[in-house]
Amino acid sequence: MADRLIQLENIHKDYGGKTVLNNINLYVRDKEFVTLLGPSGCGKTTTLRIIGGFESPSAGVVYFDGKDITSLPAHKRQVNTVFQRYALFPHLNIFDNIAFGPRIAKQPEKQIRERVDEMLRMVNLTGYEKASPLQLSGGEQQRVAIARALINHPRVLLLDEPLSALDLKLRKEMQRELKAIQQRVGITFVFVTHDQEEALTMSDTVVVMNKGSIQQIGTPTDIYNEPKNAFVADFIGESNILDGVMLEDKLVRFSGHTFTCVDSGFDRKEPVDVVVRPEDVDIVSEEKGMLRGAVTSVIFMGVHYEIIVDVGGFKWMIQTTDYVAEGANIGLYIEPDAIHIMKKSEYSGLYGDYSLDVDPDALDSISSEEEAESEQAK
Amino acid sequence: MKERSKGRATPLDRLLLAPYSVWAVIFILVPLAFVAYYAFTDNNFRFTADNIVKFFTASSEVEGREVRTYLLIFWRSLKLAVISTVVCLLLGYPMAFIIARARPRVQKTLITLVMIPMWMNFLIRTYAWMTILQDTGILNGLLGAVGLGRMHIIGTESAVVIGMVYDYIPYMIMPIYSVMAKMDVRLIEAAHDLGCNNMNTLRRVIFPLSIPGVLSGINMVLIPSISTFYISQKLGNGKFFLIGDAIEGQYVANNLHFAAAIAFIMMIVLLAAMALLRKLADRSVEGGV
Amino acid sequence: MKRASRIYTALIMLFLFAPIVILLIFSFNETKSLSVFSGFSLKWYRELLRDRDTLGAVRNTLVLAVSASLISTVMGTAAAVGMHKLRSKWYRAALDTVTNIPMINPDIITGISLMLMFVFVGRFFGLATSLSFWTMLLAHITFCLPYVILQVLPKLRQMDPALPEAARDLGCTPLQAFFKAELPEIMPGIVTGLIMAFTLSLDDFVISYFTQGNGFQTLPIRIYSMTKKTVTPKMYALATIIFFVILTLLLISNLTDQDDGEKHKAKKN
Numbered sequence: 001m002a003d004r005l006i007q008l009e010n011i012h013k014d015y016g017g018k019t020v021l022n023n024i025n026l027y028v029r030d031k032e033f034v035t036l037l038g039p040s041g042c043g044k045t046t047t048l049r050i051i052g053g054f055e056s057p058s059a060g061v062v063y064f065d066g067k068d069i070t071s072l073p074a075h076k077r078q079v080n081t082v083f084q085r086y087a088l089f090p091h092l093n094i095f096d097n098i099a100f101g102p103r104i105a106k107q108p109e110k111q112i113r114e115r116v117d118e119m120l121r122m123v124n125l126t127g128y129e130k131a132s133p134l135q136l137s138g139g140e141q142q143r144v145a146i147a148r149a150l151i152n153h154p155r156v157l158l159l160d161e162p163l164s165a166l167d168l169k170l171r172k173e174m175q176r177e178l179k180a181i182q183q184r185v186g187i188t189f190v191f192v193t194h195d196q197e198e199a200l201t202m203s204d205t206v207v208v209m210n211k212g213s214i215q216q217i218g219t220p221t222d223i224y225n226e227p228k229n230a231f232v233a234d235f236i237g238e239s240n241i242l243d244g245v246m247l248e249d250k251l252v253r254f255s256g257h258t259f260t261c262v263d264s265g266f267d268r269k270e271p272v273d274v275v276v277r278p279e280d281v282d283i284v285s286e287e288k289g290m291l292r293g294a295v296t297s298v299i300f301m302g303v304h305y306e307i308i309v310d311v312g313g314f315k316w317m318i319q320t321t322d323y324v325a326e327g328a329n330i331g332l333y334i335e336p337d338a339i340h341i342m343k344k345s346e347y348s349g350l351y352g353d354y355s356l357d358v359d360p361d362a363l364d365s366i367s368s369e370e371e372a373e374s375e376q377a378k
Numbered sequence: 379m380k381e382r383s384k385g386r387a388t389p390l391d392r393l394l395l396a397p398y399s400v401w402a403v404i405f406i407l408v409p410l411a412f413v414a415y416y417a418f419t420d421n422n423f424r425f426t427a428d429n430i431v432k433f434f435t436a437s438s439e440v441e442g443r444e445v446r447t448y449l450l451i452f453w454r455s456l457k458l459a460v461i462s463t464v465v466c467l468l469l470g471y472p473m474a475f476i477i478a479r480a481r482p483r484v485q486k487t488l489i490t491l492v493m494i495p496m497w498m499n500f501l502i503r504t505y506a507w508m509t510i511l512q513d514t515g516i517l518n519g520l521l522g523a524v525g526l527g528r529m530h531i532i533g534t535e536s537a538v539v540i541g542m543v544y545d546y547i548p549y550m551i552m553p554i555y556s557v558m559a560k561m562d563v564r565l566i567e568a569a570h571d572l573g574c575n576n577m578n579t580l581r582r583v584i585f586p587l588s589i590p591g592v593l594s595g596i597n598m599v600l601i602p603s604i605s606t607f608y609i610s611q612k613l614g615n616g617k618f619f620l621i622g623d624a625i626e627g628q629y630v631a632n633n634l635h636f637a638a639a640i641a642f643i644m645m646i647v648l649l650a651a652m653a654l655l656r657k658l659a660d661r662s663v664e665g666g667v
Numbered sequence: 668m669k670r671a672s673r674i675y676t677a678l679i680m681l682f683l684f685a686p687i688v689i690l691l692i693f694s695f696n697e698t699k700s701l702s703v704f705s706g707f708s709l710k711w712y713r714e715l716l717r718d719r720d721t722l723g724a725v726r727n728t729l730v731l732a733v734s735a736s737l738i739s740t741v742m743g744t745a746a747a748v749g750m751h752k753l754r755s756k757w758y759r760a761a762l763d764t765v766t767n768i769p770m771i772n773p774d775i776i777t778g779i780s781l782m783l784m785f786v787f788v789g790r791f792f793g794l795a796t797s798l799s800f801w802t803m804l805l806a807h808i809t810f811c812l813p814y815v816i817l818q819v820l821p822k823l824r825q826m827d828p829a830l831p832e833a834a835r836d837l838g839c840t841p842l843q844a845f846f847k848a849e850l851p852e853i854m855p856g857i858v859t860g861l862i863m864a865f866t867l868s869l870d871d872f873v874i875s876y877f878t879q880g881n882g883f884q885t886l887p888i889r890i891y892s893m894t895k896k897t898v899t900p901k902m903y904a905l906a907t908i909i910f911f912v913i914l915t916l917l918l919i920s921n922l923t924d925q926d927d928g929e930k931h932k933a934k935k936n
Contacts, residue, residue, distance in 0.1 A: 052567075052571065053570070054567050054570075054571075073570065073575075074567065074570035074571055075569075075570045075571070075572075075573045075574055075575055079571075080571055080572065081567075081568070081571045083564045083567070083568055084564075085564070087562060087564035087565050087567070087568040088568075089565060089568070089569075089583060089587075090587070091586040091587055091589075092586075100569075100572050100582070101572035101573050104572060104573040104574050104578055104582075105573055148572070149571075149572075152572060152573065390841055390842070390845075391748065391749045391752045391753075392749065393749075394745040394746065394748050394749040395745070395746055395748075395749025395750060395753070395762075396749075397742055397745065397746070398742055398743070398745065398746030398749070398762075398812065398816075399746075399762065401742065401808075401809070401812070402762070402765045402766065402812075403765075405781065405805060405806075405808075405809040406765050406768050406769060406809065407765060407768075408784060409777075409780035409781045409783065409784040410768070410780050412780060412783040412784045412787060413776070413779065413780045413783060415783075416783050469679065472675060473675070473676065473679050476672045476675060476676055479672075488676065490917060491680060491683070491684075492683065493917075494683075494684075494687075494913065494914065494917065495683050495684070495686075495687060497866070497870070497913045497917070498687065498906065498909065498910060498913070499870055499872065499886075499887050499890060499906075499909070500870075500872070501872055501887060501890045501891055501894060502690070502890060502902070502906045502909070503686060503687075505890075505894050505898065505902070506686035506687065506689060506690050506906075507686055509689065509693075509701040509702070510685070510686060510689060512701075512702070514702055515701070515702050516689060516702050519702055519703075544682070544683075544686070547683075597771075601771070601773050602773060602774070604773070605773035605774070605775045605776070607775065607873075608872075608891070612894070622773075622775050625775055625779060626775075629779070629782075629877065634783060634786065637779060638779065638783060641775070641776050641779045641780070644773070644776065645772070645776055648772075648773065652771065
């Protein structure tokens with residue numbers, strides 16, 4: 001309990017009858033970099049806003065350093081936020097923006113000046129004191145927002161998709177810089193993003209969310225190697241997800257072949273989801289393969305090729321550095337530790353077949369939009 | 379990008395613009411020139427500065443003292459207009475703030491309610507106040523009924539200010555509200571995040587950001603109240619001649635040249651006032667608040 | 668809303684609506700008194716309906732408002748389209764400035780200035796009086812035009828400039844492109860401009876007062892002359908009717924707005 005700086009207990013949130021958060025239980029350790037990851041509308045931002053004090057949960061308790069802060073207003077929390085699109089005050093210059101918090105706290109002006117200088121140095125913006133936020137580029141505004149929050153010595157910094165407005169190159173740069181800042185100031189960061197790569201590279205702990213519920217909590221390696229269900233497996237990286245049956249411990253059958261694996265603890269004959277990452281499949285000659293299929297497409301991706309192989313109607317995605325011709329018949333070889341077994345879940349059968357190569361979420365939203373429009377037409 | 383997107387004005391576009399260009403010259407610019415022309419001529423359209431001089435020098439006796447008639451009127455108009463504007467701001471700002479913070483549905487209802495009186499003709503609105511404020515009117519009836527005694531309000535400067543505030547307060551609430559409603563909620567959340575309580579948020583974030591709305595509200599209240607000529611006649615019992623009454627009086631008496639001279643001077647003063655307001659607005663936008 | 672806010676809102680609303688409610692009540696008064704309610708009667712409404720001058724003024728007001736708003740909407744929309752494409756900077760700046768004048772000038776100056784011009788031109792042609800329905804119409808078009816332009820211009824700026832280009836690409840002539848691609852996009856602005864022009868014209872007293880003539884009276888001018896003498900509750904009856912007409916129109920427009928809002932929501936979900 002002692003190292004749990006923030007703890008959310010059975011948090012629920014409803015908006016006008018619609019549940020946006022469903023029984024969230026989560027703790028954040030001191031000095032940890034935690035990322036809330038999920039598609040838009042999964043409840044990650046709402047969770048962050050509940051920690052920040054901008055929303056109150058419909059049910060549940062928020063603890064900070066062991067104390068119940070559920071009804072404590074935002075300005076009394078030892079937490080600061082870097083807002084999406086930064087929310088810098090347009091009527092104040094950069095210096096006054098950063099000095100805002102200390103001035104509210106009535107710190108002596110001389111000390112404020114020193115602290116602001118220090119902050120500007122930290123985010124590499126010395127010399128920008130008199131500039132207006134509107135004159136700054138997205139990356140610079142971002143740095144000001146971080147400085148404005150950190151100058152208040154928060155125990156926790158909340159970051160709401162802070163990098164989503166930046167272009168790819170700048171985003172990579174800021175990822176490294178944010179991580180460096182976090183290690184330098186030694187405080188807790190709670191970071192919200194929908195970008196799985198961002199989550200994996202920056203975090204100590206990743207919290208994967210979907211439809212208002214937590215799907216999995218773990219280190220980036222855990223999340224990637226041991227996804228708990230088909231949603232997580234699909235959302236984090238590429239995955240082939242197949243229907244399988246656990247024959248006994250360390251023996252699973254799928255695609256008409258029996259494989260040895262490393263998982264155990266399932267019932268005999270229990271139906272399961274089987275995950276195989278595209279980079280873990282070896283291409284061998286047809287006769288040496290555990291599975292056999294025909295290559296239906298080959299795409300050059302730079303470092304590797306992404307090929308789609310039709311194995312008895314199921315389309316596998318395989319990443320390989322060796323070129324294979326389209327139409328070739330090949331064999332697939334899978335090592336036991338490349339096979340990951342998951343319990344069946346509500347997401348089973350939705351993901352992991354590359355037949356269509358279309359994200360089922362995207363399909364979902366298209367069809368619901370069509371429905372809404374045809375409804376309107378009536 | 380901008381150049382390309384605008385495209386070229388085709389002959390068709392020029393044709394579309396032509397009627398309005400001609401109209402604007404004939405019905406906006408030329409009439410203003412006529413104000414100056416009439417102001418500086420006599421009845422036979424010979425050049426003279428007499429009308430202007432008369433404005434500054436004409437005098438009469440009030441309560442046994444010699445006063446400059448029109449300068450006094452002008453001063454009184456300015457004073458009552460400024461008082462009315464300040465009262466509108468003090469009453470209207472909190473109202474705009476409350477509306478902008480309400481739930482969307484409530485916001486819409488309240489804004490409609492604020493606008494409804496605006497849609498009633500201002501003559502009727504003003505007249506209604508006359509019946510309320512009369513010595514034998516409803517207010518005095520109510521005051522008498524609760525035993526507070528009667529007040530003489532009608533015919534005083536207060537009555538004129540009440541009338542102006544009533545007629546023009548929606549013009550103060552609306553622009554302030556619309557600036558506040560458009561304000562990014564995250565800026566307010568950021569202020570709370572950085573340790574502001576509600577009062578501090580209002581003082582340090584919401585008020586500075588609402589200054590453009592305040593200035594446009596001041597503009598929209600000050601100008602009609604400085605130039606009104608009906609409110610003072612009805613609520614001021616004709617005693618409180620304002621500059622608008624002076625213009626109207628000269629028009630009715632068919633002294634068009636002197637009416638034009640008063641209008642001309644008023645125009646110059648208002649232009650100067652507006653230039654000043656704009657300078658203030660520019661400075662506040664530059665962030666020197 | 669917190670309690671203090673509610674009380675404050677209630678007080679402001681009381682201030683805004685007390686006079687209107689009093690008008691409403693006393694329009695049904697039996698006697699002429701404007702402070703003592705002695706009994707319910709529709710007498711003043713009956714009298715109002717017999718008042719030919721007032722009824723004539725209502726008709727005049729509507730004729731004037733319809734013609735002024737239609738003409739200013741057509742001319743103003745055309746002007747906005749032209750202004751939007753204008754590349755000459757000084758022409759643009761000049762037009763912007765001139766367009767602003769009637770909006771920032773006090774009505775009394777707009778009225779006086781137009782009146783002086785009309786009188787001068789009339790005298791030039793040797794007419795005894797030049798003020799009439801026509802001078803009022805010219806004046807009303809003039810003060811409505813800037814409001815129409817101000818409603819349409821932002822819609823043109825918001826419009827994707829590629830729209831008319833796409834229409835041309837698909838085979839429209841410039842004129843067709845305007846009617847088929849541009850006009851539907853800016854229609855909301857045009858309609859708002861039309862409604863604004865109509866209500867401004869309907870409500871105007873000051874400018875009408877200076878440019879009226881030849882016995883052509885609008886309703887505000889009629890009200891002005893009624894309130895010059897001692898007023899009978901007949902005017903209150905008139906105000907009550909106007910109030911309910913406005914209220915109905917506002918409610919209708921509000922309800923249709925809300926429908927739109929709900930539709931948008933449905934689409935989002």
